[in-house]
Amino acid sequence: MMTEKRNIVREFEVLNKYGIHARPAALLVKAAGRFSCDIFIGRKGAEVSAKSIMGLLTIEGHQGSRLVVRAVGEDAEAALLEISALFENKFFEE
Amino acid sequence: MAITLKDLLETGAERLSLELLWGEGHLNREIEEKALNRPGLALTGFFQYFAQRRLQVFGLAEFTYLKSLSSEDRAARLREMFEKNVPGVIISRNRNPLPEIRALAEEYKTPLFRTTMITCHFINECTLILEELTAPHERVQGTMLEIMGIGVLLQGQAGIGKSETALSLIGRGYSLVADDVTEMVRTGGRVTAFAHELTRYHMEIRGVGIVHVPSLFGVSAIRRDATLDLVINLHPYKNDADEERTGIQPGTIEILGVKFPYYELPVSPGRDMANIVEAAALNYKLKLLGHDAAKELDEKVIGTFLRKAGK
Secondary structure (H helix, E strand, C coil), rough: CCCCCCEEEEEEEECCCCCHHHHHHHHHHHHCCCCCEEEEEECEEEEEEECCCCHHCCCCCCCEEEEEEECCCCHHHHHHHHHHHHHHCCCHCC | CCHHHHHHHHHHHCCCCCEECCCCCCCCCCCCCCCEEEHHHHHHCCCCCCCCCCEEEECCCHHHHHCCHHHHHHHHHHHHHHHHHCCCCCCCCCCCCCCHHHHHHCCCCCCEEEEEHHHHHHHHHHHHHHHHHHCCCEECCCCCEECCCEEEEEECCCCCCCCHHHHHHHHHCCCCCCCEEEEEEECCCCEEEECCCCCCCEEECCCCCCEEEHHHHHHHHHHEEEEEEEEEEEEEECCCCCCCCCCCCCCEECCCCCCEEEEEEEEECCCCHHHHHHHHHHHHHHCCCCCCHHHHHHHHHHHHHHHHHHH
């Protein structure tokens, strides 16, 4: 069986009031860390690893901003599913 | 916990310059209340509130007052006190007990002590000893260090590198309190850590064996005890471990009913654990000084995001 390198891209809007500050960033990093695929989050042309807290803070994901999440690797689909749940649940804030 | 006169004498005889005048066979009497009482007020005849479960200390005031009484009154008041079955009587300032006191002590089988100390010093020191004797204590698995005034307990499974990390930290000038097994005792809201007397200042390094720390590194490498401030658990690196990433809300662990900040540090090749433990301790010290870096950065980030979201 051939292993397929999957590359999935999805766009999310930041819904929670305080944006991707330290706590949501930690949630993203922990979620991303559970998958072997590479995950990147980008905004306005800049892209950082979703496994880096300090990186995530620099993309300035305030409320209303749109972030592009890109997952590359075998479990990319599952990873994106988990990450989208975080965005949809406003990172369990509010 | 019940403590007896024997416990007090064994622990405190030297520190209190305490001498037993009578009552060798009655030292198993319990000190029901771990405090001392000066019976001055009772000796005036007021026994309505008399701390009869405490040790009674006769100082200069009691002696002078007793001397001012007629011998009948003196005998009657002293008898009334001994009738209450007090745990023990202590005479301070190295005075000889009045003959009445001695006779009553024997009659009521109440041990009689004498100290060379003056009353207030004796009461302070004896209260401390009673506190120590009854303080909650526990033996915990872990290596205790003192890093720049911060007491750090290092925990983790056998072979994870607690002693090796401690050795590295000693090399950097910090001090060892106990290796691998630490005794904890609580006084008030404070937990003090120290080593078991037998193994104190020794540690075991795998492959080298048992070493005597002050001989190798000098006396500044050791401390007899330290107040516990934070607990660090070393564990094997796992990809999905639920460890702290921001440091805004560190976990806590309870030791002897007191909560301490608790850090889970994953161990993996290339991570210099001594360096990380040192950083954790210093960061904690910074927090004590009112500078919480994680929180401050988060507030700055949130402020920026709120401004941008509003545009």
